[in-house]
Amino acid sequence: MWITLAILILSAIGFMHGKLRSDIVALIALVALLVFQILTPAEALSGFSNSVVIMMVGLFVVGGAIFQTGLAKMISSRILKLAGESELRLFILVMIVTSGIGAFVSNTGTVALMLPIVVSLAASAKMNASRLLMPLAFASSMGGMMTLIGTPPNLVIQDALVSGGYPALSFFSFLPVGLICVGVGMLVLLPLSKWFLSKQGNDKNKGKQNAKTLKELVAEYGISTNLFRVKVVPTSLLKGNSIIELDVRRKYGLNILEVRRSESSQHRFLMTASQQLTDFKTKLQIDDILYIRGEADKVKQFSIDYQLEMLDGHVTEESKKSKKLDFYDIGIAEIVLMPSSKLIHQSVAETGFRDKYNVNILGIRRKNEYILRNIGEEKVHGGDVLLVQGTWTNIARLSQEDTEWVVLGQPLAEAAKVTLDYKAPIAAIIMILMVSMMVFDFIPVAPVTAVMIAGLLMVLTGCFRNVEAAYKTINWESIVLIAAMMPMSMALEKTGASEYISNTLVSGLGAYGPIALMAGIYFTTSLMTMFISNTATAVLLAPIAMNSAVQIGVDPTPFLFAVTVAASMCFASPFSTPPNALVMPAGQYTFMDYVKVGLPLQIIMGIVMVLVLPLLFPF
Numbered sequence: 141m142w143i144t145l146a147i148l149i150l151s152a153i154g155f156m157h158g159k160l161r162s163d164i165v166a167l168i169a170l171v172a173l174l175v176f177q178i179l180t181p182a183e184a185l186s187g188f189s190n191s192v193v194i195m196m197v198g199l200f201v202v203g204g205a206i207f208q209t210g211l212a213k214m215i216s217s218r219i220l221k222l223a224g225e226s227e228l229r230l231f232i233l234v235m236i237v238t239s240g241i242g243a244f245v246s247n248t249g250t251v252a253l254m255l256p257i258v259v260s261l262a263a264s265a266k267m268n269a270s271r272l273l274m275p276l277a278f279a280s281s282m283g284g285m286m287t288l289i290g291t292p293p294n295l296v297i298q299d300a301l302v303s304g305g306y307p308a309l310s311f312f313s314f315l316p317v318g319l320i321c322v323g324v325g326m327l328v329l330l331p332l333s334k335w336f337l338s339k340q341g342n343d344k345n346k347g348k349q350n351a352k353t354l355k356e357l358v359a360e361y362g363i364s365t366n367l368f369r370v371k372v373v374p375t376s377l378l379k380g381n382s383i384i385e386l387d388v389r390r391k392y393g394l395n396i397l398e399v400r401r402s403e404s405s406q407h408r409f410l411m412t413a414s415q416q417l418t419d420f421k422t423k424l425q426i427d428d429i430l431y432i433r434g435e436a437d438k439v440k441q442f443s444i445d446y447q448l449e450m451l452d453g454h455v456t457e458e459s460k461k462s463k464k465l466d467f468y469d470i471g472i473a474e475i476v477l478m479p480s481s482k483l484i485h486q487s488v489a490e491t492g493f494r495d496k497y498n499v500n501i502l503g504i505r506r507k508n509e510y511i512l513r514n515i516g517e518e519k520v521h522g523g524d525v526l527l528v529q530g531t532w533t534n535i536a537r538l539s540q541e542d543t544e545w546v547v548l549g550q551p552l553a554e555a556a557k558v559t560l561d562y563k564a565p566i567a568a569i570i571m572i573l574m575v576s577m578m579v580f581d582f583i584p585v586a587p588v589t590a591v592m593i594a595g596l597l598m599v600l601t602g603c604f605r606n607v608e609a610a611y612k613t614i615n616w617e618s619i620v621l622i623a624a625m626m627p628m629s630m631a632l633e634k635t636g637a638s639e640y641i642s643n644t645l646v647s648g649l650g651a652y653g654p655i656a657l658m659a660g661i662y663f664t665t666s667l668m669t670m671f672i673s674n675t676a677t678a679v680l681l682a683p684i685a686m687n688s689a690v691q692i693g694v695d696p697t698p699f700l701f702a703v704t705v706a707a708s709m710c711f712a713s714p715f716s717t718p719p720n721a722l723v724m725p726a727g728q729y730t731f732m733d734y735v736k737v738g739l740p741l742q743i744i745m746g747i748v749m750v751l752v753l754p755l756l757f758p759f
Contacts, residue, residue, distance in 0.1 A: 141635040147172045148628065148637075148680070152668075155676065163617045166624035166676070178631050187626035191588040192295040196622065197614055198591035199289055202574065203245040204613025205598035208605075209567040227267050231330065234258055234272050235279045239322045242283025243290045244571070248615075250280040251719040255726060271337045273727035274737060275329045277719035281708050282325050286318030287311055288578065288587065292622060293678035293707040297700040300682040304696065311578045311587075316756050317701060317749075321709065324748050328741045336736045337727070357472055361503040361510060361527050367397075368439045369451040372428040377446045383422050389516065392442045394434035397500065397529060398470055401428050433502075471532045472502065474548040479522035481544045489516040497538060499530030563603045570597045618675070625676045629683045641684050646691050654694045654759045658702050659750045661685050665706035666746055674707040674717060681707070694759040701753050709745045711738030 147169050154165035173179045187193060223230040234254070242250040258276055262269035284291030288298060288311045298309050358364055372378050378386070388394045399422060424430075429451065432439055443450045477483060483491045488501050504511040504518060505525040511518055520526070526545075528535060539547045574594035577585045585593070595610075604610045631637075649660045661681065668677045681703045689696035710717060714724045714734050723729070 141637045141640060143176050144173070144178055144631045144635045144637045147176075148632070151625075151628070161617060162676070163620040163624065166621045170624045170627060173627065173631050178635060179627055183630055183634075184627050186630070187623035190299070190623065190626055191586075192292070192299050193619060193623045193626070195289070195295060195588045195591045196292060197619060198588070198595040199246065200614040200619075201595035201610050202571070202591065202598055204610065205567050205603040206245060206571065208609065208613075209563040209603050211564040211567045211571075214564055223261065223265070227265065227271075230261060230265055230267065231272065231275065231333070232326065234261075234276055235322065235326050235329075238276050238279040239283030239286070239318070242280040243286035243318065244575070246615075247280035247284050247291060248718040250283070251277055251723065254280075255723065259726065268338055270727040270729065271333050273723040274337060274720075274729060274733070275325075275333055277717075277723045278325055278329065278711055278738070278741065279322065280719045281711075281717060282321040283318065284708055285321050285705060286315050288314060289591070290314065290318070291704070291708050292618075292675040293704040296675065296678040297682055297704045300686055300700055301697065304686055304690075306696065311575070317705060317753070320748065320752055321705070321745065324745055325741065328744055329737070332737045332740065336733060337729075354472065357474065357527065361505070362512060363433070363472075363502060363527075366433055366435060368432050368434070368436070369400075370430050370432060370439070370443050371449040371451055372424050372426055372430070373447070373449050374426055375447050376426070376449075378424045378448065379426055381424055383424075386446075388432075388442060392434065392438045393514075394432050394438055394442060395500075395502075395515075396430050396432050397502070398431040399424070399428050400431065401425065470529065471535060472527060472529045473535045473538075474505075475526050475528055475538060475545045476548065477520060477522055477524045477526065477545050481522065483520055483544065484522050485519055487517055487519050491520065493528065497530065498534050499528045499538070501526050502529050503527040563601070566601050567598065567603050570594050570601070570603075573597075622675050622679065625679045629679055632680070633683055643691070645684070645688050650688075650692050654689075654692060655750065655754060657688055657692065658699055658753065659746075661688060661699055662702040662706045662746055662750055665703050666710060666742060669707050669710040670713050674710060678703055678707040695757065698753040698757040698759065701757060702749065705749050705753075706746065709742060709749075711742045713738070 151165055151169040154160055154168070155162055160168075170184055174181065174184050223233045238250060238254050241254070254276055255273065258272050259269045262272055281291070284294070288294055288309060294314055302308050383396060386396075388396060430448075432442075440450065442448070488504075491501075493499050493501055501515055502512075503526075504515065504520065505527070506521060506523075525548075528538070535547070538545065571594070574590050577583050577590035577593070578587045598604065599607060599610050604613075632641075645657060645660055645664075649657045661684070665677055665681045668681070682700060685699040685703045686696045689699040708717075711720070712735055714720045714729065714731060720734065720738075727733075
């Protein structure tokens with residue numbers, strides 16, 4: 141028993157010290173349990189096959205797809221528009237929307253999504269963003285208490301109850317607790333944020349950016365200017381013709397940038413749209429949409445000659461605002477020609493970018509001059525910056541020719557940032573399907589199965605650019621940490637350490653009744669979470685809470701809820717949860733800001749929960 145406790149204490153010190161990554165500390169502890177033969181190899185590795193761990197992997201994938209398709213951003217942006225310029229409404233809506241998203245998506249991902257939106261909303265409302273960012277982080281944790289999948293500790297106590305032979309919790313068993321957490325949080329944070337967070341300045345890094353965004357490139361080169369869309373209808377003379385047969389550049393002075401094609405109906409669910417860079421061999425089909433740059437009258441004449449449907453009229457200042465070039469499979473980037481490049485003094489047509497690399501040159505920046513017309517005949521100079529368009533993979537291939545030019549930025553990294561917003565409806569359907577399978581008991585599917593199905597569907601339906609992108613959404617450090625720490629609770633029980641700790645708590649507080657004992661477990665968990673990750677704390681304290689309740693002969697459900705709430709509602713330190721750390725630089729907070737605002741909230745939340753949990757889940 142003492143060896144197990146020593147390993148546990150050393151692990152806690154390792155977590156608090158922070159020199160080693162938390163997953164490495166957990167693995168060292170796991171190996172130590174094996175070396176001292178406290179656990180068998182099968183027992184030690186059981187965490188990696190635990191349904192909680194598998195479910196977390198699936199939830200990372202589902203959450204990543206929701207971000208990648210822009211679904212969460214789309215929903216939150218529309219809801220937050222309701223705030224207008226009222227500080228009170230903005231504060232309340234940030235809390236409500238963030239906690240609502242946090243109920244279904246990881247709190248770290250929720251904060252990463254909402255942070256830029258909240259900063260821009262605060263600026264438009266002429267409000268200091270620092271007043272909103274800390275409440276944003278706290279709200280993401282509070283929202284996680286609303287559903288079974290909202291935060292990992294919820295899954296941990298569910299597993300503890302089922303392992304102990306008690307009925308499983310439903311998907312929304314946590315909802316009353318979560319709503320109370322959000323209500324208490326809003327009431328406490330409203331004055332605290334006004335008193336302690338309104339004086340910070342957050343303009344130091346304003347406007348600093350390492351690279352141009354895609355929107356900035358579009359605006360700088362004026363790509364959306366004179367950009368038109370025409371559609372191939374059944375009566376069009378274009379159907380079946382290839383791009384080279386049209387010769388639109390010579391006849392009309394137009395440049396076909398891209399073909400947007402809807403997939404056939406039998407594959408509509410798997411792929412709703414595709415982008416194709418115009419190729420001389422591309423055969424046009426009915427319902428193809430051509431993205432064309434050129435003069436409005438020339439585009440109109442081209443449409444009349446070939447009986448095409450114009451989707452855009454003459455460009456006016458008003459319509460320019462709504463025009464945009466979408467980036468999914470195809471992107472844009474800048475390349476700078478080296479002074480020693482062999483392409484110097486060749487015309488753009490002679491450089492062979494289209495033939496060799498399958499990319500278009502859309503414009504040239506030469507010092508302060510932008511050349512956007514008759515590009516094919518323009519001779520390139522050393523130091524010219526070329527704006528190229530192509531598939532992200534082909535643009536990335538240009539980086540291999542580092543003796544001829546330099547690609548500005550990282551194309552594949554930019555591609556990863558592109559939201560596949562045309563997939564948002566599919567992501568929404570899959571999300572609703574997953575939640576339905578977990579909520580309704582008449583659907584005979586286990587929660588872990590529902591999450592696995594949802595994760596696979598997100599990949600198969602193209603909500604990710606590729607499978608690798610799906611794997612990148614998984615936080616493997618968290619997965620390994622939880623899987624490696626789960627056997628620790630088994631070791632505590634096997635050696636009697638768990639029973640010893642629970643006996644100590646029971647002997648010290650049990651005489652004062654179950655509420656006093658539950659309060660002791662709550663604040664012990666709350667204290668530990670300030671130094672150890674909330675999931676690891678929940679894994680360690682759940683069996684202790686279970687044993688303590690059993691010893692005094694009461695239902696362990698409120699005790700386990702005390703563990704998960706205390707593990708999740710830790711606000712007094714910027715390092716207690718990832719969301720707290722995420723907003724620290726953006727809000728320019730100090731450690732004392734978290735103590736001033738987070739510590740009172742953490743204590744008040746604890747007192748409220750100790751009083752409320754027995755009412756919701758009677759002993």
